[in-house]
Amino acid sequence: MLDLSQLRSFVTVEQMGSFTLAAERLGLGQSTVSQHIQRLETSLERRLLERDTHKVVLTSDGEALLSHARSMLSIEGQVRSLFKGGSLRGRLRLGVSEDFVTSQLPAVLEDFVRSHPSVDLELTVALSGVLYEMQDAGAIDLVLAKRRLGDEHGKLVYREPLVWLARDPEHVLASHPLPLIAFPPPSVTRAIALEALGRHGVAWRIVCTCGSLSGLTAAARAGMGVLVQPRSMAPSGLKEIAPARLPVLEDVEFVLVPRKGADQALVAALSDDILKKVRSLRSA
Structure with missing residues (x-):
């Protein structure tokens, strides 16, 4: 039978991408979390995680186990909730x-x-x-x-800084007026971008408007123009434009x-x- 404590450590390591952060999240020692993973790998006779210099990632066997581990922990939570007085409903x-x-x-x-x-x-x-x-x-x-x-x-x-993003910054910056990809109003990022460009006298035109971030990202990856996003949420395939090239954006x-x-x-x-x-x- 699989140990739920070991499965919980496994799922948390996958969530956090780190044994240290998983241990902090669970309130356990890092050595305890490592032991949980080792024992789980031993019981299944499979390697579940790969460690590199940046983070911990799942092996193919780890990916196969993940959804089942989550299901088992979910069932445990449901059972505990069933017999726990004052549970939220x-x-x-x-x-x-x-x-x-x-x-x-x-x-x-x-x-x-x-x-x-x-x-x-x-x-x-x-x-x-x-x-x-x-x-x-x-x-x-x-x-x-x-x-x-x-x-x-x-x-x-x-709090998060906003940044200008483009597939090919040099190509986009050579265009006049500056082509923008933006959410429709009312959009906080759109308003901040337009105000910054206006204060610095930068001519612009909106070449693509979409209420979906996936749609805006597709347009930006196609090279249509510049997209503004919080830095930590920058979509893959886009490069941040150096601050000196366009007006600095206010944080959100x-x-x-x-x-x-x-x-x-x-x-x-x-x-x-x-x-x-x-x-x-x-x-x-």
Whole structure:
């Protein structure tokens, strides 16, 4: 029989990409996590993880085990929840900004769903401005989205620099006016980019507008123009343009905004999980 403690260490190492960070997350010693992995590999007679100078990655056998390990831990969580008094139940409507979804949301939600299997999450993905409008209308309980510097709306999760990105910066910078790829209004990154260009007298034209980050990324990878994104969320295949070539962009802040009248226990539980997970990922 597989040991759930060993499986939990295995899944956490895969999440964090590091034995050290996994140990911190689990509240265990690094040697204990290493022993869990070694014993799991011994019991299965397979090598599950490869270690290089940068991070730990799964082998093909590790990838085959991962989904089953998650399922087993999920079942354990459901059983514990069934016999645990005061466990959280109900529905929570979560709104998340488009760019955050593709980069960090899976890791953020995985532990929450496992720990609170009786909570039903209704997820809405949209631009930050749209999410705030929906929340004001009572359609979303908790928003995880961007705000501009100086805005005190919501609880700060972290601050992030915005950067200019392009497939071929030299080719794009030679174009006049500057071709831009942007979300439609209301978009925080779009507004910041246009204001920066306006202050410095840089002529621009929007060559592609799309409400989906995957669509904008495809346009940027095709070489159509310049895309603005938080630095840690820069899509692969794009290069950051040196700060001296285009105006410096103002930072953005990612925040959590609860709706008045929402289930406070559910909102607090998910907010705490998001804060812990995002900060642990950013310290990796």
